[in-house]
Amino acid sequence: MSETFEVGQKVRHGSFDEDGEIKFGPFRKAGTYLTGYYLVDFGDGACRETRGTWLSAIPEPPKFAIGDKVRLPYGAREGSLVAGPFRSRHSGRTFWVMETADGKHEAPSEVNLTKVTEPAPIEVGDRVRVLKDDPVVCTGAYVGKIGIVQQVGGCRRKPLTYRLDFGDGDVWWVEDVERVEAAQDEDVYTHAGVTYDLTATYRDRDGDDWTFKRFGDEVRGGMNGTAPLANTRTLDSVVAAYGPLTRI
Structure with a gap:
């Protein structure tokens, strides 16, 4: 004892x-x-x-384990823990050995480390935004659109990974996506089965660029650098007159 x-x-x-x-x-x-x-x-x-x-x-459970991804506050450096924990002879503090992406090593104090949590894997039923679509067929047409994951893996064409339902019967395989959290709902708008990212810029079939902003229950657009206002055209009317819109 x-x-x-x-x-x-x-x-x-x-x-x-x-x-x-x-x-x-x-x-x-x-x-x-x-x-x-x-x-x-x-x-x-x-x-x-x-x-x-x-x-x-009573031993406290360790804060970290070998293999953990960690970040240091100074310089926002990240790496993996490869050895530890150790007790410093001089300060008594606990430290670990961290290996950075370039293969170098350092020994930061445990109090300076923050665990880097990996995002949960994309699953069937998740609401996601397309980052990369079909590089052979679509070449960017679906990038920025939001859909529901129907299937993960199983497509014969690589590197397509996610089968998405974009609404209104539009289903396609895409390469890479990101989960859309509930907090992001104010930044998206769905019209005629297509979900638009209100933080992005879109180009119509005539080559004009549009940005959009929500005003109450309506989403209105501004063309070629003009900011959307409460009395400018609605996104619905822009799509009807100049669609389809392609995210750029």
């Missing part, structure tokens, strides 16, 4: 099999020469005087 603990450390009493937290110590017991005592809260809110030799540390 360890005899030295820090305030806030989780401990277990060896005789009574109780878990508690160090609140104060170490100190010498009043009226004696006995040292190494602590005040421990065993969960009842009342601290009890307990000798360190009767306690053992």
Whole structure:
């Protein structure tokens, strides 16, 4: 058993099999020469005087593991943990060995590391935006459009991965997508089965460029650099007069 603990450390009493937290110590017991005592809260809110030799540390679960993707705040550098954790001889701090993308290594303190979480994989039923469509047939026509994933994998033509339903019977295989979160709904608008990204620029069949903005329940457009206003043409009328619109 360890005899030295820090305030806030989780401990277990060896005789009574109780878990508690160090609140104060170490100190010498009043009226004696006995040292190494602590005040421990065993969960009842009342601290009890307990000798360190009767306690053992409860190990905290490690914050990281070898193989974790991590980021450093300075320079926004990222890498993978390849060794650790270690305890510094000089500072007592915990550090790891991190390997960056260029194959170099450094030993940052654990307190400076942030785990890089990988996005959840795209699944059937997800609402997604097309990043790359069919490079042979579509060549960008579906880029920016939003659809529902019908199938992941299984297409005979590589590298097409996702089969999407764009509404109104329009279904196609595409190469790469990103999930559209609920918070992004205000930035999209669906008309006649096609979902438009209101943060993007579109080109009509005459070669004019359009941007769009939501005004209440309506989406209105501005042409060739003119900002959309509450009294400019609606997206619906632009599509009817000059469609189809292609994201650029």
